[in-house]
Amino acid sequence: MSEITFAPSRCHIDLAALQRNFARLGEPATLMPVIKNDAYGHGLLPTARALAKAGALRFAVGTSSEGATLRQAGLKQDIIPLLGGMTLEDWRASAAHSLLPLLADSEDLKKALACSRHDRPLRVGIKCETGMNRLGFGQEDIPGLAEYLRAHPGLEPVLALSHLACADMPEEDAYSQSQIRAFSAICEGLRTVWPNMKSSLANSAGLLGLPGSRFDLSRPGIALYGGNPFAGGPKESAGLGLEWVMGVSAPIVAVRRLRAGQSVSYGRMFTAPSDMTLAVVAAGYATGVARALSGKMEILVHGRRVPQVGRVCMGMFMADVSGLPQTRPPDTAWLLGGPAGVGTMPITAQETADKLGTIPYEILCRMGAMNTRTYMP
Numbered sequence: 544m545s546e547i548t549f550a551p552s553r554c555h556i557d558l559a560a561l562q563r564n565f566a567r568l569g570e571p572a573t574l575m576p577v578i579k580n581d582a583y584g585h586g587l588l589p590t591a592r593a594l595a596k597a598g599a600l601r602f603a604v605g606t607s608s609e610g611a612t613l614r615q616a617g618l619k620q621d622i623i624p625l626l627g628g629m630t631l632e633d634w635r636a637s638a639a640h641s642l643l644p645l646l647a648d649s650e651d652l653k654k655a656l657a658c659s660r661h662d663r664p665l666r667v668g669i670k671c672e673t674g675m676n677r678l679g680f681g682q683e684d685i686p687g688l689a690e691y692l693r694a695h696p697g698l699e700p701v702l703a704l705s706h707l708a709c710a711d712m713p714e715e716d717a718y719s720q721s722q723i724r725a726f727s728a729i730c731e732g733l734r735t736v737w738p739n740m741k742s743s744l745a746n747s748a749g750l751l752g753l754p755g756s757r758f759d760l761s762r763p764g765i766a767l768y769g770g771n772p773f774a775g776g777p778k779e780s781a782g783l784g785l786e787w788v789m790g791v792s793a794p795i796v797a798v799r800r801l802r803a804g805q806s807v808s809y810g811r812m813f814t815a816p817s818d819m820t821l822a823v824v825a826a827g828y829a830t831g832v833a834r835a836l837s838g839k840m841e842i843l844v845h846g847r848r849v850p851q852v853g854r855v856c857m858g859m860f861m862a863d864v865s866g867l868p869q870t871r872p873p874d875t876a877w878l879l880g881g882p883a884g885v886g887t888m889p890i891t892a893q894e895t896a897d898k899l900g901t902i903p904y905e906i907l908c909r910m911g912a913m914n915t916r917t918y919m920p
């Protein structure tokens with residue numbers, strides 16, 4: 544459990560759902576689950592341990608310090624720090640903890656060599672640029688890189704990796720296919736020197752929607768946590784059946800009557816059209832409920848959806864529970880997930896993201912970082 548002391552709202556992490564999603568995505572030997580950035584807000588260690596129990600053989604983390612945390616907790620899997628900008632200290636930590644860091648440019652080569660030893664080679668991956676135009680060696684750099692690595696046996700390349708820019712966009716299929724071709728060509732070249740090198744290109748969208756992008760290892764992130772990269776589009780069926788892992792609840796701390804014509808909360812943005820009953824919920828923008836959702840979101844109370852009304856405050860917001868006269872403090876309000884009545888859909892991170900013009904990744908990272916997390920085994 545992670546503790547946030549300033550608020551009573553909670554993230555509920557369903558580790559069994561995480562394990563079911565992992566199983567749905569394929570054989571563990573073909574997967575490199577992505578648990579960077581505190582496992583998208585779900586908590587690095589509990590997520591890694593649950594996936595290890597489900598058979599995970601490797602993990603992609605964000606930073607070398609996330610990798611070190613996994614090692615210190617006793618996890619023995621391959622650990623690949625994905626994010627760029629590795630400092631010399633990051634390289635030293637990676638070597639000390641036997642991580643599998645990625646070479647992304649010639650500066651990385653120098654730093655990696657400074658941490659490597661001939662008698663105990665440092666296993667590394669090669670980050671390849673195929674169309675994201677962010678980090679990595681381009682196709683034209685590969686022959687020179689290969690020659691350099693052959694001359695420096697302190698570094699042992701075991702993995703080639705690249706990243707898809709728009710695998711979740713069926714209308715960009717031609718671009719994804721060009722990335723697949725570019726990566727294939729790079730891997731072919733590398734395998735003439737290192738025949739056992741593994742290749743990895745697909746993210747969740749690639750794994751689910753572009754079979755040609757799977758190569759040896761796919762790197763699902765959002766799909767592990769229940770997100771469908773194709774939600775709302777023509778390829779939606781490719782990601783159906785995944786379950787959201789995170790629920791978010793907050794206690795109702797007061798129930799009050801509002802007479803017709805009375806307003807509620809800052810700015811008086813909501814005025815009661817008739818007499819109504821309001822629940823005051825102990826969650827707000829300090830605990831991840833975006834203020835831009837004011838008057839636009841719904842929550843689940845007693846298994847039913849009710850509208851939120853008025854401005855979202857720092858640690859509270861109000862909802863219309865006129866139809867639920869049994870509501871009393873400290874009943875539970877569900878902002879994401881939770882037990883829904885017959886015919887009612889729980890609120891999803893996708894729905895919340897759509898309302899905010901963002902993606903569910905952002906909702907999960909924010910909720911996870913700003914709330915105490917509890918775990919269901």
Ligand SMILES: *Cc1c(COP(=O)(O)O)cnc(C)c1O
Nearest residue numbers: 577625706746747762763764765
């Ligand atoms: C975050 C990330 C992934 C996972 O992406 P999803 O869309 O969450 O599946 C895979 N590869 C790299 C390099 C990443 O940074």
